[in-house]
Amino acid sequence: MSKALEQMHEIEPHVQVGRARVGVLMFVLSDAVSVVAIMAAGGYLSTLNVTGQFNAGVHAPAFLPGLLVAIVLVLSGLAYYGWERGVRKHGSAGQPIWFVLSGVLMLVALGGQVWIGMNLGYVAPFHAYASIILLLTWYSAVHLLLTVLVGILLSGRIIRGRLIGHGYIAEVVGYWWYYTVISYLLMWIFVVLFT
Amino acid sequence: MTETKHTNLIRTLFPSAVSGVVLGVIGAIITGMIVYAFVGDNNQDAVIVAGYTGWVIFFFIGIGAFNGVWKWGFARHDATSAEELQLAGKDQGFWRYFRFTTDHKVVGMQYLATVLVLFFVGSLGAFMIRLEQSRPGAIFFTPSTYNTIVGMHGILMIAATIIMVSGPFGNFVLPIMIGARDMAFPRLNALSFWLLFSALPIFFSTLFLGGFPTGWTGYAPLAVQELTPGMDAYCFMIIVFAMSITVAALNIVATVMVLRTKGMTWGRLPIFVWGVLLSVFLGLIAFPSFLISQIMVLMDRVFQTSFFIASFGGSSWLYEHMFWFMGHPEVYVIALPAMAVAAEVTSVFARKPLFGYRLLIGGLVSICVLSVLVWGHHLYTSGSSPALDGPYMLDTEIISIPTGLFFLGIVGTLWRGKIWVTLPLLFVGGMLVNFVIGGITGIYLADLPTDEILHGGMFVTAHFHFTLVGSMVFGFLAGFYYWFPKMVGRRLNPLLGRLHFWLFEIGFLGTFTALFYAGLQGEPRWSANVAPPYATANLIASLFAILIAASVFVLVYNVVVTLVRGEVALANEWGAKTLEWTVPTPVPLENFEQLPVITSLPYDYGSPASLPDTGVVEVVEVIDIPLPAETQIQPES
Numbered sequence: 001m002s003k004a005l006e007q008m009h010e011i012e013p014h015v016q017v018g019r020a021r022v023g024v025l026m027f028v029l030s031d032a033v034s035v036v037a038i039m040a041a042g043g044y045l046s047t048l049n050v051t052g053q054f055n056a057g058v059h060a061p062a063f064l065p066g067l068l069v070a071i072v073l074v075l076s077g078l079a080y081y082g083w084e085r086g087v088r089k090h091g092s093a094g095q096p097i098w099f100v101l102s103g104v105l106m107l108v109a110l111g112g113q114v115w116i117g118m119n120l121g122y123v124a125p126f127h128a129y130a131s132i133i134l135l136l137t138w139y140s141a142v143h144l145l146l147t148v149l150v151g152i153l154l155s156g157r158i159i160r161g162r163l164i165g166h167g168y169i170a171e172v173v174g175y176w177w178y179y180t181v182i183s184y185l186l187m188w189i190f191v192v193l194f195t
Numbered sequence: 196m197t198e199t200k201h202t203n204l205i206r207t208l209f210p211s212a213v214s215g216v217v218l219g220v221i222g223a224i225i226t227g228m229i230v231y232a233f234v235g236d237n238n239q240d241a242v243i244v245a246g247y248t249g250w251v252i253f254f255f256i257g258i259g260a261f262n263g264v265w266k267w268g269f270a271r272h273d274a275t276s277a278e279e280l281q282l283a284g285k286d287q288g289f290w291r292y293f294r295f296t297t298d299h300k301v302v303g304m305q306y307l308a309t310v311l312v313l314f315f316v317g318s319l320g321a322f323m324i325r326l327e328q329s330r331p332g333a334i335f336f337t338p339s340t341y342n343t344i345v346g347m348h349g350i351l352m353i354a355a356t357i358i359m360v361s362g363p364f365g366n367f368v369l370p371i372m373i374g375a376r377d378m379a380f381p382r383l384n385a386l387s388f389w390l391l392f393s394a395l396p397i398f399f400s401t402l403f404l405g406g407f408p409t410g411w412t413g414y415a416p417l418a419v420q421e422l423t424p425g426m427d428a429y430c431f432m433i434i435v436f437a438m439s440i441t442v443a444a445l446n447i448v449a450t451v452m453v454l455r456t457k458g459m460t461w462g463r464l465p466i467f468v469w470g471v472l473l474s475v476f477l478g479l480i481a482f483p484s485f486l487i488s489q490i491m492v493l494m495d496r497v498f499q500t501s502f503f504i505a506s507f508g509g510s511s512w513l514y515e516h517m518f519w520f521m522g523h524p525e526v527y528v529i530a531l532p533a534m535a536v537a538a539e540v541t542s543v544f545a546r547k548p549l550f551g552y553r554l555l556i557g558g559l560v561s562i563c564v565l566s567v568l569v570w571g572h573h574l575y576t577s578g579s580s581p582a583l584d585g586p587y588m589l590d591t592e593i594i595s596i597p598t599g600l601f602f603l604g605i606v607g608t609l610w611r612g613k614i615w616v617t618l619p620l621l622f623v624g625g626m627l628v629n630f631v632i633g634g635i636t637g638i639y640l641a642d643l644p645t646d647e648i649l650h651g652g653m654f655v656t657a658h659f660h661f662t663l664v665g666s667m668v669f670g671f672l673a674g675f676y677y678w679f680p681k682m683v684g685r686r687l688n689p690l691l692g693r694l695h696f697w698l699f700e701i702g703f704l705g706t707f708t709a710l711f712y713a714g715l716q717g718e719p720r721w722s723a724n725v726a727p728p729y730a731t732a733n734l735i736a737s738l739f740a741i742l743i744a745a746s747v748f749v750l751v752y753n754v755v756v757t758l759v760r761g762e763v764a765l766a767n768e769w770g771a772k773t774l775e776w777t778v779p780t781p782v783p784l785e786n787f788e789q790l791p792v793i794t795s796l797p798y799d800y801g802s803p804a805s806l807p808d809t810g811v812v813e814v815v816e817v818i819d820i821p822l823p824a825e826t827q828i829q830p831e832s
Contacts, residue, residue: 005784005785006276006277008785008787019380019454022449022453023380023449026444026445030444030445031483033479033484034483034484037517041487044510045508045510050508051505051508053506053507124498125499125500125504126500126501126507128501131502134498134500135490135491153268154268156268160269162273
């Protein structure tokens with residue numbers, strides 16, 4: 001392998017940081033539009049209320065489980081922020097306990113969200129209101145699953161000591177982490193107000 | 196010795212597209228069987244969708260897409276440059292085109308080959324349509340088969356046109372144009388292509404699953420009520436395709452934002468880069484709505500939800516809104532890069548600076564913004580509130596202003612230029628002619644009173660073919676003839692190219708002008724059988740379509756012959772000034788020996804500031820490339 005070619009291939013650190021930021025933010029933007037599309041669909045069907053069929057009635061999801069997941073997620077976000085701040089400040093792997101805590105909380109939230117999805121109590125064929133709630137519930141669950149997977153990969157880098165000198169990774173994963181929390185809160189509030 | 200050969204063969208095949216396909220098929224069968232074990236014969240759609248999911252996941256395992264992800268997290272060290280170069284296909288010859296190769300030039304070529312194949316297959320569908328419509332009554336196909344052919348032709352061509360410029364040229368040319376060594380995320384680049392690739396077998400599987408009767412729009416509730424599982428193929432293909440578009444888009448945006456070389460400011464970006472950037476950004480905003488709509492359709496079909504079923508509180512209008520929120524910006528996702536290609540090519544062959552460079556960028560940005568506000572004009576006649584008609588009509592009219600300005604810029608560039616009538620410029624000329632017709636006829640469809648009469652008829656079909664094919668595909672072909680020598684290293688036969696152009700242009704004008712007439716007479720779209728009053732117009736359209744068919748075969752012949760024994764192209768075939776023409780052909784793996792420094796726009800033809808000794812493009816080995824005699828300024832013909 002030509003040494004010169006290898007040197008050409010090296011990517012400058014500021015470029016690594018820049019591309020990671022833009023890449024994650026663009027992904028967040030695209031996903032945020034998806035979330036807006038789902039909520040707009042719900043609002044639209046609610047407004048149309050075709051043949052008076054669109055109503056929550058007794059089908060509104062239970063308030064408390066959603067609230068608990070939301071609280072757990074906010075705590076996860078805060079724990080992640082605590083860890084990320086340490087990474088940025090000290091340029092090392094920070095205090096892993098915060099990262100572990102944020103990951104565990106995210107996992108708990110995922111478990112909670114799956115539980116909520118399994119216990120909505122709807123029966124097929126699902127009417128339009130139930131359809132929107134099902135989609136929001138499982139779309140959120142996919143978000144949480146993705147964040148857990150990212151967390152597992154990141155934990156691998158921490159264990160291998162490969163985060164040192166790459167603090168921007170903690171930062172850009174943070175973008176997605178916080179977005180997951182915020183989008184969940186928005187969807188949950190939407191569901192609550194929708195009722 | 197035999198063992199070594201055996202080992203090499205295994206290393207060659209695993210991972211590659213071969214192992215991806217093998218594992219994907221196995222994965223599809225296994226996941227389908229598992230779901231079948233749970234649902235039995237009661238939910239055919241669930242089995243099909245599980246099979247598709249298995250295909251995609253296991254295809255990507257087989258092609259090695261997840262290796263890098265795993266290593267990113269758990270390897271002992273980050274990938275070295277040597278490993279990255281290996282992944283970029285270094286010293287892997289032709290086989291690198293069948294692997295998860297990250298080199299942007301390989302991905303660009305993969306896209307180009309795919310686009311050409313899709314166009315060819317889509318054209319076959321078009322010829323079948325014209326054949327069936329050449330005489331009144333049923334000739335070859337049942338109405339259901341005809342509908343499937345029309346739908347497949349439509350969605351295949353739309354998919355191909357969405358990627359036709361940003362895929363091949365956005366990947367191959369764009370990074371070099373901005374002075375980068377590769378895309379920002381080479382792995383995502385490969386992922387975007389192979390996602391597209393994995394969507395194709397899904398799409399074509401509809402042929403074995405009963406097809407889909409909805410046409411390219413996949414309108415609900417028909418999409419939900421359709422009993423054959425062919426509809427699942429459509430929905431799943433769209434989901435995978437939208438993912439591919441999203442991945443490609445964020446990659447291109449990141450590339451342009453972060454990897455521009457020193458001096459390549461926003462005000463010095465080639466217009467082509469602006470066109471692609473805005474197009475993919477628009478796609479990033481527009482496609483999620485379509486993706487979600489297809490998830491909803493699949494949920495309605497598989498899980499018995501009711502997003503689009505009125506008896507349970509759903510609404511087909513919801514689908515129309517979600518579809519057209521993507522569907523109209525999508526026209527501009529196609530148009531922006533094709534228009535930008537036209538501007539790029541015009542400046543080169545008029546040997547003049549681009550007229551109103553900033554105005555053109557302003558035009559592109561305005562189109563981008565306005566295009567997400569006009570989708571309601573597709574719902575004029577669907578019963579939506581009349582209060583919305585006025586604003587949507589106004590938006591639609593307003594968008595013609597920046598579009599018109601852009602084409603004015605192209606004409607302004609040609610004005611008093613030293614015009615060198617090459618094939619790319621010929622296609623730009625065709626594009627201008629066709630766009631005038633496509634644009635003017637669009638006004639009648641934008642205005643509610645005339646749209647009430649013309650909607651749902653052949654007039655609409657003719658109009659959007661004039662804009663999408665006559666204008667945008669011509670723009671793609673301008674780019675194709677322009678960049679082919681750089682991408683492939685060989686020169687297409689110009690005589691055959693001109694034959695291709697004239698057959699296509701004459702055939703196109705004849706076919707779709709006749710369909711305008713049929714539309715004005717009142718012929719509806721989506722009718723498998725032509726009624727006697729429209730027979731003459733349809734016969735004329737079908738006869739002219741023979742010319743288009745001939746033009747396609749001329750193009751195919753030209754490409755094949757050029758690949759086999761075409762003349763070797765020069766590094767700077769056209770004497771152009773953008774950076775891709777400053778690197779050798781074939782382009783080296785890392786594009787530039789030294790990254791260039793830019794000090795001005797790449798369109799300063801004839802200006803003293805553009806003389807080499809002023810160092811407009813300060814890349815020594817680039818500036819010194821002698822231009823061939825035939826690329827010197829030609830007298831205006």
